[in-house]
Amino acid sequence: MKVIKKVLIIEDEEVNAQRLQRLLAKIRPEYEVLGILDSIGKTIAWLSHGEPLDLIFMDIRLADGISFEIFNLTEIKYPVIFTTAYDEYAVKAFKYNSIDYLLKPIEEEELETAVIKFESLLQQSFEQHLLIRNLLDYIDKREYREKFLLPYRDGYKKVDVEDIAFFYSQDGTCVATLFNGESNVIPKTLETLEQQLNPKYFFRANRQYIVHIRAIEKVHNYFNSKIKLDVKQSKEGIIVSRLKATLLKEWLDY
Template identity: 40%
Template sequence: MPIVLIIEDELPNVQRLEKMLRVLDKNIIFLENLQTVQASIAWLKTNVQPDIIFMDIRLIDGISFEIFNHVTITAPVIFITAYDEYALKAFEVNGIDYLLKPLDADKLEKSFRKAMAVKSPENDAHVLQLVKNMLARQPIYRSRFLIAHKDRYLMIMTTDIAYFTIENRTTFLVTHDSKRFIADQTLEVLEHELDPEFFFRISRQFIISLKSIDQIYQHFNAQLKVKLIPALNDGVIISRERSALLKKWLDQADR
């Protein structure tokens, strides 16, 4: 009677996964469906852990690897992702499974059987350490966004994005060709999802791309004023603290 915990923020994916797992074992018990990093941390700190955890990598409030920084996971974990499998190659070669969306029934069964066979605390410690190592050495950043626009969906590459801004608690994505769309993520989430080599949060209201910077001016009290492309009316005034960080971000050699 396998006991399963699902950490996934999209209900259709949860329902599909549960349906496929019931085909593999009709006696399976689903404890909970957790949708955020914070909810997962809270639940795992106060509940007995299951036989298997199915964990999406990108959740509403951030990357699920953050959970491992707060909770010791003793259950085998099968990661689920819609992103580049090469970034997750470490899991495969070290005996930790991952599944690409949409889920494949044969791969799910193989992963499920392998996870059920993992019982050794030694293996659990190895799982935790590998995830921490992967997070430190090979961060995963967004390469694109799926944006709902009118009656259709648009795929927008991060290379086409000039900046993100928040207005009246709504996040807007602005492209280099001045197109403007509503984004689902908060700026706090986007800070973790965007590659810091190319994106920088200059204020509470803006995350900008390197290519969006037009001019930088000295302002009062060691502050900077940045003019962006596409242009805003008066540019953006940056606090003294963020100005120092911005100059440090800009003044670096290519990796």
């Protein structure tokens, strides 16, 4: 008799979550999916109160941020197989001492290979803390963007990242507002900047803003469990979503 394995899927795209669940049921019908979660906030809440697991499938880019943040905010006691559409996350970060990673769209053969690896590691009493340690070491050792070279008049000018109070996106254009009030168009998306900026100093507050920690002057409770930030060089302030509010508090208190 095959032993039932309890599985959690963390994936913010319903189509991908359903595909993974369908393929898993095909190759391992004895695996029971206990839940499908689409955000960092929901994952932390589930892990705090949910029943024990055997395996987690975790997408790297979620609705409210990069799933690496989960490892900083709660203890992960279970093996993880990462899934991602962005192989730049996977190759350097997880290949060594990880269970495995799968590139989307996930194929049946690749999924089965990863599951076999998981089952083999179970027999060897695999210790999950090795994965977490390597993840955090990788994040700490990454080199982040320090400056931008931007067109200026008939030439270029250098803008240091440490001089930028916040980035915001408006009508498809990304703009950096400096602490001195100057604004500059940045030829990048916020998603790209989120990966290039040091998360110790920059926080993705919502879909429109990335804010520097030195720019935050006051933090206010806002309706529906949201948070409002008073930010230098911003008259309106910045609203942080309910899901990201907990992450913001942890980030500011670290």
